Amino acid sequence: MKAAPCGIATPVRLMVKLADGDIQTREALDYKGLHLFHYSMSSCSQKLRAYLNLKGVAWDSHIVDLSKQEQNDPWFLGINPRGLVPVLIDDGAVHIESNDIIAYLERKFPEPVLIPADRAAEISTLLRFEDDLHLDLRTLSFRFVHGRTGSPKSATVMQQYRSGGAGTVLGRTDPEKQRELDFYDRLARDGISDAAVRDAAAKFRAAFDDFEQGLAGHQYLIGPALTIVDVAWYVYVKRLTLAGYPFQRLHPRIEAWFNTLDERPEFHKAVETPKPLMEKIAATCRTQAETGATLAQVAGYL
Ligand SMILES: N[C@@H](CCC(=O)N[C@@H](CS)C(=O)NCC(=O)O)C(=O)O
Numbered sequence: 071m072k073a074a075p076c077g078i079a080t081p082v083r084l085m086v087k088l089a090d091g092d093i094q095t096r097e098a099l100d101y102k103g104l105h106l107f108h109y110s111m112s113s114c115s116q117k118l119r120a121y122l123n124l125k126g127v128a129w130d131s132h133i134v135d136l137s138k139q140e141q142n143d144p145w146f147l148g149i150n151p152r153g154l155v156p157v158l159i160d161d162g163a164v165h166i167e168s169n170d171i172i173a174y175l176e177r178k179f180p181e182p183v184l185i186p187a188d189r190a191a192e193i194s195t196l197l198r199f200e201d202d203l204h205l206d207l208r209t210l211s212f213r214f215v216h217g218r219t220g221s222p223k224s225a226t227v228m229q230q231y232r233s234g235g236a237g238t239v240l241g242r243t244d245p246e247k248q249r250e251l252d253f254y255d256r257l258a259r260d261g262i263s264d265a266a267v268r269d270a271a272a273k274f275r276a277a278f279d280d281f282e283q284g285l286a287g288h289q290y291l292i293g294p295a296l297t298i299v300d301v302a303w304y305v306y307v308k309r310l311t312l313a314g315y316p317f318q319r320l321h322p323r324i325e326a327w328f329n330t331l332d333e334r335p336e337f338h339k340a341v342e343t344p345k346p347l348m349e350k351i352a353a354t355c356r357t358q359a360e361t362g363a364t365l366a367q368v369a370g371y372l
Pocket residue numbers: 111112113114115136141153154155156166167168169201204
């Protein structure tokens with residue numbers, strides 16, 4: 071096991087191609103070709119779209135509108151019992167978990183190489199580390215991008231989520247669904263506290279400090295060539311920039327690395343923010359600045 075940035079050791083996980091009994095929406099089994107279930111502002115979907123853009127692979131699009139909680143509709147829970155996007159269906163085989171989907175696609179579409187064989191184990195650890203930060207990203211995103219302090223899921227949606235879908239992944243009761251339910255129960259109860267913001271922001275700062283050092287010696291995050299690690303963290307930097315994370319001041323090399331990637335359509339097209347949402351984000355930023363409650367202020371990045 072190798073240590074990820076910040077010294078966090080993470081185990082390698084199973085690939086997640088769903089078992090037949092996990093899938094209740096049976097029509098999905100008849101889909102031919104590559105189908106992606108995704109959403110514009112889902113960071114994991116953004117990572118997968120950027121990856122597919124870089125590979126030049128075509129796919130059929132199915133939007134799951136997270137702002138309407140469509141991910142918790144029985145139909146979608148019948149496809150992904152976790153109620154999360156992205157999902158890839160390849161000729162009726164249902165794949166969940168963005169990093170597992172990418173590992174699967176890398177074998178199917180090896181060019182251009184984004185997971186070099188000689189660094190595959192290290193990259194797997196780094197992707198696990200990135201995935202482990204996902205709920206921290208969600209915490210910062212909810213509060214500083216969407217200006218939300220409570221849960222977006224009503225009691226009815228939560229009940230639908232709790233009772234919907236097979237509740238299993240690979241035939242076994244799924245602990246990840248319970249983790250999601252716990253996240254939203256906690257959010258409904260406690261909201262997003264300043265302490266939760268500081269905790270999440272500190273994890274990102276430590277990771278960015280490590281990457282900043284690495285970028286002094288090479289062009290991309292883990293070496294001289296672009297890899298999936300760049301794609302994954304490009305998306306995180308994009309989201310945290312929207313949240314007001316002060317990259318320019320704290321991590322100037324990351325800011326420059328991001329700007330270089332962002333010039334490429336394969337990247338920026340994957341993370342486009344719809345205009346009405348941009349206006350809403352700007353208004354949230356203004357209000358938070360007026361009340362001294364920006365991400366930088368709450369996290370103590372002053
Ligand atoms: N580990 C999962 C995380 C997926 C995930 O959390 N997706 C988010 C969007 S980025 C989602 O669907 N959220 C729906 C919700 O929170 O209800 C992956 O990498 O695919």
